[in-house]
Amino acid sequence: MKLIVTKDYEEMSKVAAKEISDFINSKPEAVLGLATGGTPKGLYEELIKLNKQEIVDFSNVTSINLDEYIGLSGEHEQSYRYFMDHNFFNYINIDKSKTFVPNGLADNIDLECIEYDKKIAELGGIDLQLLGIGSNGHIGFNEPAEYLYMGTHQTNLAKDTIEANSRFFKSIDEVPRKAITMGIGGIMKAKKIVLLASGENKAEVVKELVSGKITTEVPASMLQMHRDVVIVIDEAAAKFLSLHSGEYIKSSSGL
Numbered sequence: 001m002k003l004i005v006t007k008d009y010e011e012m013s014k015v016a017a018k019e020i021s022d023f024i025n026s027k028p029e030a031v032l033g034l035a036t037g038g039t040p041k042g043l044y045e046e047l048i049k050l051n052k053q054e055i056v057d058f059s060n061v062t063s064i065n066l067d068e069y070i071g072l073s074g075e076h077e078q079s080y081r082y083f084m085d086h087n088f089f090n091y092i093n094i095d096k097s098k099t100f101v102p103n104g105l106a107d108n109i110d111l112e113c114i115e116y117d118k119k120i121a122e123l124g125g126i127d128l129q130l131l132g133i134g135s136n137g138h139i140g141f142n143e144p145a146e147y148l149y150m151g152t153h154q155t156n157l158a159k160d161t162i163e164a165n166s167r168f169f170k171s172i173d174e175v176p177r178k179a180i181t182m183g184i185g186g187i188m189k190a191k192k193i194v195l196l197a198s199g200e201n202k203a204e205v206v207k208e209l210v211s212g213k214i215t216t217e218v219p220a221s222m223l224q225m226h227r228d229v230v231i232v233i234d235e236a237a238a239k240f241l242s243l244h245s246g247e248y249i250k251s252s253s254g255l
């Protein structure tokens with residue numbers, strides 16, 4: 001694991017944007033696994049700027065998102081398709097027909113999950129997977145549980161997740177209870193993973209992620225077994241890490 005600790009959210013977003021734009025420049029036809037949530041918003045803003053400055057080109061990139069709420073259409077403001085279009089895709093030169101998000105309104109959700117995994121395989125797998133982390137340790141919507149799933153599947157959202165995500169809805173009752181999510185296998189098969197975390201409310205789970213036991217009760221702890229993970233977190237999220245010099249890279253303002 002490569003750990004980069006930045007001063008604040010803004011710098012975290014810039015460092016992650018550089019990591020991703022450098023990756024695309026080395027592989028212009030990259031397949032990017034993308035994430036939603038409050039955490040990557042700043043990163044997407046930075047990537048939009050880099051695209052406008054012609055520092056990064058998305059014209060040959062394909063994207064495939066981690067998850068989607070079941071029951072929301074892509075036009076619903078809280079759906080993840082809507083999030084991606086309105087926070088990122090509408091402002092960059094990506095071909096929208098090469099952006100994939102699970103269909104939360106599919107008639108047959110199990111079939112949708114199978115097709116989603118087929119799509120990932122057809123694309124040749126994910127080159128770089130972007131992740132946030134839930135304060136309960138989830139990645140995508142792989143919630144803490146006795147066991148985890150390899151493939152894309154439908155899942156019930158954990159109580160913590162419904163509460164955390166209710167900040168985006170008018171009331172907690174409106175938060176969907178079910179979602180489609182890529183499985184742990186889909187995530188772990190990505191060639192490279194970039195995980196972002198910001199703020200003190202993520203500090204405990206970041207400690208578990210970096211140095212805790214590997215357990216399905218903290219799905220993100222599985223990432224300790226991946227060969228190429230870059231974790232970009234701000235100082236607040238790094239609060240409980242006992243870091244000694246040389247163990248991590250502290251980003252300077254020059255990135």
Ligand code: PGA
Nearest residue numbers: 037038039040132133134
């Ligand atoms: P957040 O969500 O970025 O809104 O904190 C992260 C996650 O649940 O994976």
